[in-house]
Amino acid sequence: xxxxxxxxxxxxxxxxxxxxxxxxxxxxxxxxxxxxxxxxxxxxxxxxxxxxxxxxxxxxxxxxxxxxxxxxxxxxxxxxxxxxxxxxxxxxxxxxxxxxxxxxxxxxxxxxxxxxxxxxxxxxxxxxxxxxxxxxxxxxxxxxxxxxxxxxxxxxxxxxxxxxxxxxxxxxxxxxxxxxxxxxxxxxxxxxxxxxxxxxxxxxxxxxxxxxxxxxxxxxxxxxxxxxxxxxxxxxxxxxxxxxxxxxxxxxxxxxxxxxxxxxxxxxxxxxxxxxxxxxxxxxxxxxxxxxxxxxxxxxxxxxxxxxxxxxxxxxxxxxxxxxxxxxxxxxxxxxxxxxxxxxxxxxxxxxxxxxxxxxxxxxxxxxxxxxxxxxxxxxxxxxxxxxxxxxxxxxxxxxxxxxxxxxxxxxxxxxxxxxxxxxxxxxxxxxxxxxxxxxxxxxxxxxxxxxxxxxxxxxxxxxxxxxxxxxxxxxxxxxxxxxxxxxxxxxxxxxxxxxxxxxxxxxxxxxxxxxxxxxxxxxxxxxxxxxxxxxxxxxxxxxxxxxxxxxxxxxxxxxxxx
Numbered sequence: 352x353x354x355x356x357x358x359x360x361x362x363x364x365x366x367x368x369x370x371x372x373x374x375x376x377x378x379x380x381x382x383x384x385x386x387x388x389x390x391x392x393x394x395x396x397x398x399x400x401x402x403x404x405x406x407x408x409x410x411x412x413x414x415x416x417x418x419x420x421x422x423x424x425x426x427x428x429x430x431x432x433x434x435x436x437x438x439x440x441x442x443x444x445x446x447x448x449x450x451x452x453x454x455x456x457x458x459x460x461x462x463x464x465x466x467x468x469x470x471x472x473x474x475x476x477x478x479x480x481x482x483x484x485x486x487x488x489x490x491x492x493x494x495x496x497x498x499x500x501x502x503x504x505x506x507x508x509x510x511x512x513x514x515x516x517x518x519x520x521x522x523x524x525x526x527x528x529x530x531x532x533x534x535x536x537x538x539x540x541x542x543x544x545x546x547x548x549x550x551x552x553x554x555x556x557x558x559x560x561x562x563x564x565x566x567x568x569x570x571x572x573x574x575x576x577x578x579x580x581x582x583x584x585x586x587x588x589x590x591x592x593x594x595x596x597x598x599x600x601x602x603x604x605x606x607x608x609x610x611x612x613x614x615x616x617x618x619x620x621x622x623x624x625x626x627x628x629x630x631x632x633x634x635x636x637x638x639x640x641x642x643x644x645x646x647x648x649x650x651x652x653x654x655x656x657x658x659x660x661x662x663x664x665x666x667x668x669x670x671x672x673x674x675x676x677x678x679x680x681x682x683x684x685x686x687x688x689x690x691x692x693x694x695x696x697x698x699x700x701x702x703x704x705x706x707x708x709x710x711x712x713x714x715x716x717x718x719x720x721x722x723x724x725x726x727x728x729x730x731x732x733x734x735x736x737x738x739x740x741x742x743x744x745x746x747x748x749x750x751x752x753x754x755x756x757x758x759x760x761x762x763x764x765x766x767x768x769x770x771x772x773x774x775x776x777x778x779x780x781x782x783x784x785x786x787x788x789x790x791x792x793x794x795x796x797x798x799x800x801x802x803x804x805x806x807x808x809x810x811x812x813x814x815x816x817x818x819x820x821x822x823x824x825x826x827x828x829x830x831x832x833x834x835x836x837x838x839x840x841x842x843x844x845x846x847x848x849x850x851x852x853x854x855x856x857x858x859x860x861x862x863x864x865x866x867x868x869x870x871x872x873x874x875x876x877x878x879x880x881x882x883x884x885x886x887x888x889x890x891x892x893x894x895x896x897x898x899x900x901x902x903x904x905x906x907x908x909x910x911x912x913x914x
Contacts (some may be wrong), residue, residue: 352469352491354449355396359389365451366428366477366486373503374492378475380428381487385472390489394469404462405446409455417441417452424450428477439787458518466500469495470507481639506744513744515796516643522801522809522859524792525644533641533648535789540809543838544792545651547807548785549629551681551905552653559674561625561655566607568631572597577604577762587634605781608656609763612777617767622777623659623667630654632787644793651788657780658765661706664778668714668736668753671782675738675751676718678784682795683907684740687747688720691728691735698732699757707755707778708734726777732758742798750786750794755779802881805861805898806905812839812898813855814876817867818849824871828864828891835895837902856881861909864894878912886912 353368356379364380385393385464412420414433419430420443429452433441439623444453446461458464461567470490477483494500511517524541527534537545569591571708575581578586580602589600601607608626617624631651640646659667672688679686690711693704711734715722722736729735733755756779766774785791795803805811812832816825822843832839840860842851848865855863865877869888876894878886889912898910 352393352397352489353451355393356402356489357449358396359392363487365426367432368451374470374490375488376488378428378477378486378488379911380484383487384474385487385489389816390469390472391488394467397467397469400447401461401465402673403447404460404618406460408445409457410443410445411440411878412443414439414441417443421452429506437896463722466495466497467491468500468504504747509744510746512796513797513800514581514643515645515793516803518796519643521857522796523798524809525702527643531649531703532638533636533646535644535647535649541792543809544795544803545788548653548788548791552627552629552785555674555678556625556627556655559625559670561627561628562837563823564608564611566601566604566611566628566630568601568633569598570601570607572599574606574610575599578609579758579762580606586638589633589635601630602632602656604628604630604632604652605759605779606763609759609779612656612658612765613763617658617777618773619660620768622767623657623663625655625657627653627655642854644789644796647787651791652783652787653785655782657782658767658777659693659780660767660769660775661778664707664780665710665713665717667780668710669717671753671780672714672718672720672736675753675784676720679740681905681907682740684742684794684798684800686751687739687741688715688722689725689737689739690715690722691725691730691737694727694729694731695732696731697729698761703757704734707757711736711753711755714847728752730756732756740794741832742794743800744797748790748794750791751784752782752786756781802859802861804905804907805909805911806902808861809838810840810858810860811837811902812862813858813860814839814841815848815851815855815863816841816843817865819843819845821867821871825866828866828876831891831895832864832898835899837895837898850878856883862898862911880909880912882909 353365356363360381366378366380368375368377371873414436418430418433421433432452442453442455443450444455444457468491470492472487472489474485475488477486494503522542523538525535525537528536574580577851584602588602591598591600608628611626612624629651631649633649636646641648657667692708715736735752735754737749738751739749741747759779760776765777767777769775770846814825814829816822825841825843829839829841844851852863857870859881863879863880865879870876873888875888875890878889878894880886894911901910
């Protein structure tokens with residue numbers, strides 16, 4: 352691609368062009384953005400280069416010689432890269448008239464790269480720093496076969512259709528306003544999703560012995576200094592001054608959780624203590640990084656902190672892994688696990704880290720879970736397990752985390768009285784499963800393409816009278832649905848029935864109950880699924896019973912009216 356760009360735009364300057372997941376990009380020093388017409392021309396020249404089958408030829412140069420080479424060719428970004436490389440020699444690759452700095456390796460020739468597509472262009476700051484020049488970035492993708500490329504392009508197109516920001520507007524879930532950047536305004540339908548997920552979480556946690564707490568949003572800086580967040584996280588905190596004191600909107604719940612633990616004398620018999628805190632948090636994310644619900648400044652975390660004895664740690668981690676797997680099954684999300692171990696800069700003793708890492712490893716093994724190892728990627732206060740989920744399009748999203756913390760129990764001098772009568776430090780485990788309600792709902796919107804399972808759908812059924820004279824029976828049906836705790840709407844608008852059916856389908860309403868003269872006389876409804884499937888006349892009592900069963904079981908599919 353870079354070779355094609357240089358042929359068409361000889362004055363551009365080459366910056367960097369790495370491979371990324373499912374594709375690649377290249378940044379160019381160019382005053383004007385690339386247009387869609389430019390991308391089409393570039394892609395055409397790329398095909399010419401592939402057809403020419405230029406051999407990739409590797410060449411090694413001393414770093415000083417390489418700097419001289421690119422300086423003579425007028426490539427300042429390559430020179431800057433080379434000046435930052437701590438190596439005596441570097442590798443270059445040549446293909447026809449084009450030469451670039453690259454570590455390699457490459458395939459044998461350009462003829463082996465046939466199945467590609469340029470996707471988009473955008474601006475990008477050099478080295479990601481807004482103080483540096485704005486470059487022009489081109490994104491592309493390449494695959495081994497045309498079939499794989501076509502499948503990938505279908506997924507990209509489907510992802511655009513499923514974009515939670517677009518569906519959020521179309522389904523009246525949430526909006527954003529510039530009066531509060533990065534903070535969603537939840538509309539009634541969107542808030543229904545939040546409430547249902549909260550209900551789901553609370554039921555699961557109540558069954559597993561969690562106690563829910565709630566802690567203040569505005570907290571004095573003294574707490575953050577004691578926890579260490581003032582030193583390591585202050586730039587991401589929103590600060591408030593009042594009566595000569597500095598407060599912060601809390602960016603996390605953990606320091607306040609320690610105060611709840613510490614307010615009473617704890618015995619070894621009291622442990623484990625599991626405190627859930629679905630607290631609203633604020634982090635001062637840079638405006639350029641905000642992305643719909645996926646990255647926000649205000650969010651609610653399904654947070655919990657577990658205080659346990661060291662001998663209870665493995666069992667607690669094992670139970671958490673079971674809980675996470677069970678939770679995600681409800682949403683048809685496949686989890687993937689990563690174990691991150693001690694980083695170069697860390698707190699705690701060698702023994703603490705060894706015990707904690709072994710507990711995580713053993714718990715994963717005991718649950719029969721495969722996992723990737725991320726050496727040195729743990730938090731400074733302890734190792735962790737991060738969990739990604741795979742959605743309906745095969746995309747991965749990082750959501751859940753389980754973290755072992757040595758720092759907070761020490762900093763807040765947390766203790767329990769052990770069986771020998773001596774004070775001991777508890778182990779603190781941080782965990783979140785949804786991650787944040789905002790991000791999780793953003794993922795669910797795209798995972799389900801807005802067509803939520805009935806138990807989660809903001810509107811579960813819509814009653815559609817055929818004409819005005821059938822509104823009275825339609826209202827009776829609607830009232831019975833509501834009495835059965837079904838979120839139902841009565842659509843008595845003066846519009847054609849076909850229009851109202853299509854509108855309900857567009858709104859992703861799981862069930863449409865059409866009522867006319869025959870239904871009124873027989874106590875039935877003409878049942879339709881949002882897919883368009885027409886199940887014909889079904890007794891209303893059966894529909895009510897089926898709906899109650901489907902919603903109560905949190906079923907993933909539409910089962911009402913099926914024999």
